[in-house]
Amino acid sequence: MQTLILGNRDDIDDMAGGGGTVLTAVLKLIDRYDLYGQVAYPKHHKQTDVPHIYRLAAKTKGVFINPALVEPFGLTIIEAAAYGLPVVATKNGGPVDILKALHNGLLVDPHSAEAITGALLSLLADKGQWLESRRNGLRNIHRFSWPHHCRLYLSHVAAYCDHPSPHQRLRVPGVPAASASMGGDDSLSDSLRGLSLQISVDASSDLNAGDSAALIMDALRRRPAADRREGSGRALGFAPGRRQSLLVVAVDCYCDDGKPDVEQLKKAIDAAMSAGDGAGGRQGYVLSTGMTIPEAAETLKACGADPAGFDALICSSGAEICYPWKELTADEEYSGHVAFRWPGDHVKTVVPRLGKAEDAQASDLAVDVSAGSVHCHAYAATDASKVKKVDSIRQALRMRGFRCNLVYTRACTRLNVIPLSASRPRALRYLSIQWGIDLAKVAVLVGETGDTDREKLLPGLHRTLILPGMVSRGSEQLVRGEDGYATQDVVAMDSPNIVTLAQGQAVSDLLKAM
């Protein structure tokens, strides 16, 4: 089945621009070649349908084609790559640069029907070529991430500022001697946040615009380290010094009764810690969990691990972050971020009513005050069969005007209700930005199963390592109903960024191989 997305319309005659003409021509071709039943051309689609359309095409081993006579940029080609869908694209315009970076398909002359047919058939018929294009797209898509884009852009700006007039100079703050000795910080995200303030035309400069891009970039890179030290009284100001990469332990190890499975978690932590041996402190550690901050600290101690050995704890399924080397209290800045549209106490009593199964008692999903926090309502669940799935509760809450994130944790025995903008991936992104560590230098360790938000930790710009045999009981049966989609329908599990640790393989070896 071919799917043609040809614009939303009620009536072809009312379509703007040349859309109506193109669609009419296509319908005539469908008729001429008698393709009824083989081609779908939906009249309407919503923006939220678009990811599913790309995924469907990728799943059915299809190809995305953009045969524009001229394509100024080509966002759709980047979108297709992000979903693992190979492309055939016009050789006129932006796609030339995109394919040079992504290698995710073939360029064609849009005026040549023969060239288009040839390229489509070649990708569709040659499974090896199709798979290579898919994997290249998934592997290289980070090149269109904002940090990468900004880095490239700045380097071009700096490189071409060769002839400034004497009073117009690019002022990049100097590098204090102390910070110059710090390890490389390869992300520009911090620098970029304040860039509009840092670059100004001013004669009293430390660097000329004519200086090499590398020099300017270097100064920009180092600046946040100095800023951070000034604010070191706050957790937010913590600069993880020599840290250049992060290992995030997000292995949700619980026993059947919901208590932390200390033995298994200890194995996961040991596997992570051993990967940092010999890194000279350049590797940082984060625990990412559905537990509260006190529970996480206590559990780490039970595992024989010093909580202070972790750079951060992401707790309550991403509602809180703390820095245990300093104190076990939540980062207020992050709390401020996630507070957006948090319905607070208004939603607290509604959840048990909407979340318990039809035949269940009120006590089957009851508020657990001790496991809650400012931005997390926690509920104790007696049995997985007595509660509704995440998707169903979320939908019921939305119908009542509450938009929240819901996560079952502790082997289906606890439901965390947190703000919509709080999640474990979101917390990770926050740390990556605050600390200036690119997500490409972050590796997340997960189990084969886990909390209901586990599948959201799998894709992204970071690398994901699946540790088999660590989690005996997860909560993922409570993600969505049986008629819902499967994880592999929304996550490209064959992405080069997602790998499973082989029996006896060390985390460090796998990281090196990725």
Ligand SMILES: O=c1ccn([C@@H]2O[C@H](COP(=O)(O)OP(=O)(O)O[C@H]3O[C@H](CO)[C@@H](O)[C@H](O)[C@H]3O)[C@@H](O)[C@H]2O)c(=O)[nH]1
């Ligand atoms: O039926 C459609 C068509 C497009 N999109 C989305 O809309 C966005 C833009 O699509 P595109 O077809 O490229 O739209 P235009 O606005 O016509 O294109 C201009 O804007 C794009 C985004 O910057 C650039 O890539 C193009 O080169 C430029 O011509 C993408 O996210 C698409 O997924 C839909 O959701 N439904």
Ligand SMILES: O=P(O)(O)OC[C@H]1O[C@](O)(CO)[C@@H](O)[C@@H]1O
């Ligand atoms: O094929 P044509 O006429 O050059 O039109 C291509 C244009 O249509 C779009 O694909 C969608 O509007 C643009 O991205 C692109 O610029």
